[in-house]
Amino acid sequence: AQSVTQLDSHVSVSEGTPVLLRCNYSSSYSPSLFWYVQHPNKGLQLLLKYTSAATLVKGINGFEAEFKKSETSFHLTKPSAHMSDAAEYFCVVSDLDGGFKTIFGAGTRLFVKA
Amino acid sequence: DSGVTQTPKHLITATGQRVTLRCSPRSGDLSVYWYQQSLDQGLQFLIQYYNGEERAKGNILERFSAQQFPDLHSELNLSSLELGDSALYFCASSVGGQGNTIYFGEGSWLTVV
Numbered sequence: 151a152q153s154v155t156q157l158d159s160h161v162s163v164s165e166g167t168p169v170l171l172r173c174n175y176s177s178s179y180s181p182s183l184f185w186y187v188q189h190p191n192k193g194l195q196l197l198l199k200y201t202s203a204a205t206l207v208k209g210i211n212g213f214e215a216e217f218k219k220s221e222t223s224f225h226l227t228k229p230s231a232h233m234s235d236a237a238e239y240f241c242v243v244s245d246l247d248g249g250f251k252t253i254f255g256a257g258t259r260l261f262v263k264a
Numbered sequence: 265d266s267g268v269t270q271t272p273k274h275l276i277t278a279t280g281q282r283v284t285l286r287c288s289p290r291s292g293d294l295s296v297y298w299y300q301q302s303l304d305q306g307l308q309f310l311i312q313y314y315n316g317e318e319r320a321k322g323n324i325l326e327r328f329s330a331q332q333f334p335d336l337h338s339e340l341n342l343s344s345l346e347l348g349d350s351a352l353y354f355c356a357s358s359v360g361g362q363g364n365t366i367y368f369g370e371g372s373w374l375t376v377v
Contacts, residue, residue, distance in 0.1 A: 193370045196365055256306055
């Protein structure tokens with residue numbers, strides 16, 4: 151069965167410093183992987199998506215993620231944090247294990263300090 | 265704007281009551297999903313419909329039910345409401361199938377008093 155683990159419930163960075171949000175997954179098949187962002191009192195917005203094409207995926211707002219099959223990881227990064235990046239981030243895995251399923255991680259809250 | 269429309273945006277009701285949340289998916293999307301998000305439980309998958317039929321079921325209580333109509337809009341019915349049902353309920357949609365991007369609505373805030 152597939153699963154997704156976001157390794158940090160909270161991450162705090164200073165504005166202008168790099169962001170790293172970690173995600174490990176488990177999947178028996180070739181998964182699709184996603185990162186979503188949720189700003190306060192808003193719906194979830196797609197940041198980026200991996201579907202077995204290039205392993206380095208670029209998303210919106212300067213975010214990118216790298217699919218590493220050997221490490222079963224899909225970490226989200228950004229070179230320089232902005233105050234507007236403060237939000238909750240969800241890593242998501244989707245595959246056909248036992249029928250079509252989409253699993254959301256528990257979320258990582260990103261704090262950005264001025 | 266994701267293209268997924270949810271109504272109402274906010275709802276306050278009393279314990280024991282019944283409410284209906286409505287969702288219109290993005291044009292062309294056949295799958296509709298319902299999620300519940302609360303502070304203590306996080307984001308919980310409730311149920312998925314594909315082209316009118318139930319496709320997957322998550323942590324949905326027996327007091328809750330959903331359906332997807334021929335025009336593909338969906339309703340989530342919550343009955344015998346309890347204080348703990350207070351949460352943000354999201355509807356989402358996708359074209360359908362593995363790997364398709366799920367697009368979320370802005371959510372319906374339910375407060376049970």
